Amino acid sequence: MDYLENIGSRAQKASVKLALMMQEDKNKALHSCAKSLLDNQDKILEVNKEDVIRSRENGVKESLVDRLLLTPDRIKAMSDGLLEVANLPDPIGEVLSMKNRPNGLVIGEKRVPLGVIGMIYESRPNVTVDAFGLCFKTGNAVILRGGSDAIKSNIAIVNALHEGLRKVGVSEDVVLLLEDTSRELVDKMMRLDKYIDILIPRGGAGLIRSIKENSSIPVIETGTGNCHIYVDEFADFDMALDIIDNAKTQRLGVCNTCESLVIHDKISKAFIPLIYKRLSDKGIEIRADEKGCAISPGCTPAKEEDYYAEYLDKIISLKVVDSMDEAISHINHYNTKHSDAIITKDYDRAMRFLNEIDSAAVYVNASTRFTDGNEFGFGAEIGISTQKLHARGPMGLKALTTTKYIIFGNGQLRQ
Numbered sequence: 001m002d003y004l005e006n007i008g009s010r011a012q013k014a015s016v017k018l019a020l021m022m023q024e025d026k027n028k029a030l031h032s033c034a035k036s037l038l039d040n041q042d043k044i045l046e047v048n049k050e051d052v053i054r055s056r057e058n059g060v061k062e063s064l065v066d067r068l069l070l071t072p073d074r075i076k077a078m079s080d081g082l083l084e085v086a087n088l089p090d091p092i093g094e095v096l097s098m099k100n101r102p103n104g105l106v107i108g109e110k111r112v113p114l115g116v117i118g119m120i121y122e123s124r125p126n127v128t129v130d131a132f133g134l135c136f137k138t139g140n141a142v143i144l145r146g147g148s149d150a151i152k153s154n155i156a157i158v159n160a161l162h163e164g165l166r167k168v169g170v171s172e173d174v175v176l177l178l179e180d181t182s183r184e185l186v187d188k189m190m191r192l193d194k195y196i197d198i199l200i201p202r203g204g205a206g207l208i209r210s211i212k213e214n215s216s217i218p219v220i221e222t223g224t225g226n227c228h229i230y231v232d233e234f235a236d237f238d239m240a241l242d243i244i245d246n247a248k249t250q251r252l253g254v255c256n257t258c259e260s261l262v263i264h265d266k267i268s269k270a271f272i273p274l275i276y277k278r279l280s281d282k283g284i285e286i287r288a289d290e291k292g293c294a295i296s297p298g299c300t301p302a303k304e305e306d307y308y309a310e311y312l313d314k315i316i317s318l319k320v321v322d323s324m325d326e327a328i329s330h331i332n333h334y335n336t337k338h339s340d341a342i343i344t345k346d347y348d349r350a351m352r353f354l355n356e357i358d359s360a361a362v363y364v365n366a367s368t369r370f371t372d373g374n375e376f377g378f379g380a381e382i383g384i385s386t387q388k389l390h391a392r393g394p395m396g397l398k399a400l401t402t403t404k405y406i407i408f409g410n411g412q413l414r415q
Contacts, residue, residue, distance in 0.1 A: 004188050007143060007176050008195030011116045014173035015141035019113045023090040025168075026137055030086040033164030034079040037129065040160040041075050047152035048125070055149050063253035063312050067123040068150055078129040078157075084379035085133040091397050092139045095406075106408040111401045113139035115197035118189060119382070120211060122147040122203035128157045130373070130380040131200075132175045138400040141174045143196065145189060147203070148181040155179060190215040200395075202383045205310065220395070223360075223386030224310045225255030225338040227368040228331045230353070232324065232344035233264040237271060239365060240343040241278050247341070247367040249282050253312045255384060256339050256371040260307065261318045262327050265291070268320045272296050279316065288318035295320075307334045324349060328356050335359060337386040339368040360386050360393040 037044070048070040055065050091111050098108040117140045119131045128144055135142040146154040154177055162172040178185060190199065193216045201211040205224045212219050229247060231240045247258035263271060268291065276286060276296040286292070287306045288299035299318065306317045307330075321327045331340050341363035342353040350364040361371040361384075371394060373381025378396025385391045391399035 003180065004178075004185060004192060005195075007178065008116070008192050010173040011141040011143050011176055012195045014171045015113065015116050015139070017171065018136070018141055018174050019092070019115075019139040021139065021170075023092075025170075026090065026139075027086040029165055029168045029170045030082045030133060030136065032168045033132070033161050034082040034086075036160045036164030036167070037075055037079045037082070037157070040156065040163070041072060044075060044153065044156045044160065045070060045072070047156045051150050051153050058149075060149065061313060063314075064123060066251070067253045068125065068153070070125060070153060074126065078126050081130060081374065081380045082133045084374070085137050085397075088137070088379050088397060090137060091401050096403060103412050104410060105412055108406045108408075109403050110406050111398075112404050114400060114402055115140060116195055117142045117382075117400065118145070118192070118196040118199040118217065119143070120145045120186060120189065120199065120201045120203070120207070122207060123150055124202075125150045125153040125157055127202060127382075128154050128177070129161070131382050132158075132161055133380055134382045134395075134397060134400055136174055138397050140400055141176075143176050143178065143189075145178040145181070145186060151179065151181055186211075187214070190217060193217045200383055220383070220385055220391060221387045222383030222395075223255075223336045223338055225257065225384075226259050226308060226310045226334060226336045227256060227338055227371075228260040228262055228335055228340040229258050229368065230262040230327045230331065230340070230342045231264060231267065231271060231275075232327075232342055232346065232349055233266040234346040234349065235264075235267065235271075235343040236345055236365075237267075237274060240271070241274060243341070243343060243365070243367050244275060245278055245282070247369050248279065248284060248316055250367075250369055252314065254369075255310070256368050257312070258341075258368050259309060259311050259316060260331075260334065261286075261316060262330055263292070263318065263320050264324075264327065265320050265322050268292070269295055272318070272320075283314050285315045286318050287315060289320055291320040292318045310336065324352065328353065332356075332358050338384065339363065339371040341366060341368050360384065 094111040096109040121127045158177040199217040200220045201208045202222045272295045286299045287302040293299045339361040340359045373394040381394040
């Protein structure tokens with residue numbers, strides 16, 4: 001049995017036992033793993049420095065280095081995330097329905113684990129902990145394949161999780177990390193449908209597209225984030241400035257960052273100079289259409305590809321529109337179905353935006369940065385799904401389950 005087959009077999013065997021584990025035992029293990037992360041903090045930070053130095057030497061831009069960087073506060077947040085997941089209700093075993101049929105059969109629907117989940121992701125070592133916590137709580141074993149840039153950090157984190165599991169007598173095979181980060185292994189992993197039930201890619205557009213197109217395993221697509229904010233003609237300017245500032249500059253290298261602005265023409269001459277100053281003071285380049293550049297000549301003329309871009313950098317696009325119809329059309333054409341927002345004081349226009357924008361998360365008068373499992377009360381997230389089957393938006397515990405029917409009879413035969 002080769003390396004990957006061995007990993008898959010071990011995970012599958014572990015998932016069978018994990019699916020039957022009681023909630024109290026799972027929560028005890030999560031608490032143990034949370035403590036182990038803190039106990040091993042110095043080891044994790046030490047190797048993370050090596051990953052960060054290597055990434056900078058390789059010319060990785062700082063917004064992406066920030067994704068990789070761990071600090072004591074971030075490790076504490078990872079540990080706290082496991083505790084929050086432990087405190088959430090366990091969805092496994094939940095009976096969703098139970099009905100009596102005329103023939104005497106009693107048919108119920110029950111929530112169960114998916115089985116073995118494969119995660120392929122880039123850069124962010126916190127995903128290692130989030131994926132483990134959510135999969136473990138829902139009775140799923142997980143096989144992790146992180147990026148080469150974070151390999152030392154991921155090994156140290158998984159070692160800490162294994163230590164926490166050992167202390168409570170739980171098999172380490174419920175969370176397995178592929179230490180071989182070669183592309184060849186990813187290609188093999190995408191065809192390991194004998195052992196892996198669901199594959200979740202989390203990273204750039206190229207990674208996600210490649211896995212979606214080549215995997216023989218069902219894929220949950222966690223999309224890139226070309227998130228829009230539309231400043232309506234009835235917007236509160238101070239609110240709009242603060243929300244855009246937060247959505248763009250609070251953290252550049254994450255998928256819920258605002259990458260595109262859409263401004264109604266009726267307020268463009270008054271508002272664009274204000275947002276230009278606010279963002280340019282923080283080093284943000286605005287790539288605007290002809291109208292935007294005419295209003296604020298400091299803007300860079302936008303190209304067509306700018307309206308599709310997930311920059312993850314100090315750049316944002318800007319489009320001036322003549323109507324709400326055009327705003328909605330523009331956003332639905334260029335967005336990635338992730339998160340989009342409207343700033344307006346008009347209730348009817350807010351409701352129309354909510355109804356007509358085709359995205360996983362649609363906001364009224366709030367920052368797109370809230371599209372996050374923890375912010376939504378899920379404890380953590382394994383990704384933000386931009387597809388429509390079977391999950392959409394931040395994926396918490398219930399998104400990592402499926403159902404089965406349970407049928408009780410007393411000798412019925414089909415006629």
